[in-house]
Amino acid sequence: MKRIIGPNNKVNYGVYDELVDFNYKDFRLMNFFGKEIKGIRKYLALHMFNYIGINAGDYFVGLAAVRLGYMHLVFAYVYDYNQGMLFEMDKKGPGKGKLIFPVNPDEYSINYSTAKDRLIFVKSHSRNTLALQACLDGRLEISLTAPYGLEQYQPLRVLNPSDPYRWTFTEKCSPIVPDTLEISLDGNKLDPGPAPTLLYDWSGGYLRRETNWYWAAFSSPLPGEDEEIVGANFAALTNESFFSENAFWVGKERTRVARCIYDFNQTDLYQPWRIWDEDGTVDLHFVPQADRGERINAFLIKSNFNQLFGTFSGKLHPKGGELVEFEGIRGLTEFHRAVW
Structure with missing residues (x-):
C-alpha cells in the first residue's frame, strides 16, 4: 500500500489505482516562505468533502458533507426536470459541529446527526461497498447501497499539488449502478x-486558500441502449498541473x-456550453435548464457558486474503442469561485 507522504516531506503525486495509506499527519505544511505551519492553523487548513449525485428518472438528487476545519456544511437537494426544485437544505456551522468526517478516502463512515437531520455516507474499497442513509428536515428520506470497488469501476484517483506547499487527493467515478435505491419526499415515494x-x-x-473550478459531470444509461451506461467527470482550474481530473x-x-476546454458565457450561464479537448476525444454541448x-x-x-442542471449531447471516443454519440443525457455543470 503506497503512502501519500514519503520521507523528507515528499508528496507522492500520481494516479492511484490501488488502496492508499493516507498518512496526512506526516505532512509538514509550509507557509509562503517555507516555514512550517503547526497546531490549530494546520488543523484548520485541512479541507475535505464528499458528494454523491443520483440520476433517478425525472429527478436529480445531490447530497454532500463538507469539512473546512473552521466550519462544516451539509447540503441536499431534489430537482425535478419537469417541475423544478422540490427540496433544498443547507446547514452550516462553526467547527466540526455534529459532523464526523474521518480522514481516509478508502474506508470511512461519515456521520451527521442533529435533532432534525441524519446523514450517513459509508464506503469501503476493501469490501467493495458504498451506502447512503439520509433523513433530512423531516421531509427527505433516502436509502441506497451500491457495489463499488477499484476493480469494479476503475475510479479516477489522483494526487496533485494545490500550490508548491499544498496538495489535494481526489477520487471521482461515474456511473455507479446502485443495488438498492429508495427516495421519499414528504412521505411520497419518488x-x-x-x-x-x-x-x-x-x-x-x-487546498489553496482561493480555489476555483469549472466542472461538468453526468451519469446515465445511453439513450436507445438497453444495458450500456456512460458517465463523465471533467474539471478545469483546480489541480490539473500534474495529473488531470478528467x-x-x-x-x-x-x-x-x-x-478539457470550457466555452461558455460567464455573463449568461443559461447560454449553451461547449466542453471539448484538443485531441478530439471529447466534444460535448450542454444546454442548461435550471440552476x-x-x-x-x-x-x-467567500463563495460565488452556480450549479446548473441540463442536458449533454455530443461524442466521446474511448481509448481503443468505438466512437460513442448521444443526445439528451441529463447532468450538471458548475462555475465556482471560493476563498476558504
Missing part, C-alpha cells in the same frame, strides 16, 4: 426510473483525458 445511476466525488487535502467511462471502462447558486461574503470565506 420513482427512480428503470436505471438510476450515481456520481461520486471525494476530495481532501490542503475522465469518462463507457460501461465500466475508464478513459483519461489530459485537459442553484449561492453568494457568501463573510469574515473567513
Whole structure:
C-alpha cells in the first residue's frame, strides 16, 4: 500500500489505482516562505468533502458533507426536470459541529446527526461497498447501497499539488449502478426510473486558500441502449498541473483525458456550453435548464457558486474503442469561485 507522504516531506503525486495509506499527519505544511505551519492553523487548513449525485428518472438528487476545519456544511437537494426544485437544505456551522468526517478516502463512515437531520455516507474499497442513509428536515428520506470497488469501476484517483506547499487527493467515478435505491419526499415515494445511476466525488487535502473550478459531470444509461451506461467527470482550474481530473467511462471502462476546454458565457450561464479537448476525444454541448447558486461574503470565506442542471449531447471516443454519440443525457455543470 503506497503512502501519500514519503520521507523528507515528499508528496507522492500520481494516479492511484490501488488502496492508499493516507498518512496526512506526516505532512509538514509550509507557509509562503517555507516555514512550517503547526497546531490549530494546520488543523484548520485541512479541507475535505464528499458528494454523491443520483440520476433517478425525472429527478436529480445531490447530497454532500463538507469539512473546512473552521466550519462544516451539509447540503441536499431534489430537482425535478419537469417541475423544478422540490427540496433544498443547507446547514452550516462553526467547527466540526455534529459532523464526523474521518480522514481516509478508502474506508470511512461519515456521520451527521442533529435533532432534525441524519446523514450517513459509508464506503469501503476493501469490501467493495458504498451506502447512503439520509433523513433530512423531516421531509427527505433516502436509502441506497451500491457495489463499488477499484476493480469494479476503475475510479479516477489522483494526487496533485494545490500550490508548491499544498496538495489535494481526489477520487471521482461515474456511473455507479446502485443495488438498492429508495427516495421519499414528504412521505411520497419518488420513482427512480428503470436505471438510476450515481456520481461520486471525494476530495481532501490542503487546498489553496482561493480555489476555483469549472466542472461538468453526468451519469446515465445511453439513450436507445438497453444495458450500456456512460458517465463523465471533467474539471478545469483546480489541480490539473500534474495529473488531470478528467475522465469518462463507457460501461465500466475508464478513459483519461489530459485537459478539457470550457466555452461558455460567464455573463449568461443559461447560454449553451461547449466542453471539448484538443485531441478530439471529447466534444460535448450542454444546454442548461435550471440552476442553484449561492453568494457568501463573510469574515473567513467567500463563495460565488452556480450549479446548473441540463442536458449533454455530443461524442466521446474511448481509448481503443468505438466512437460513442448521444443526445439528451441529463447532468450538471458548475462555475465556482471560493476563498476558504
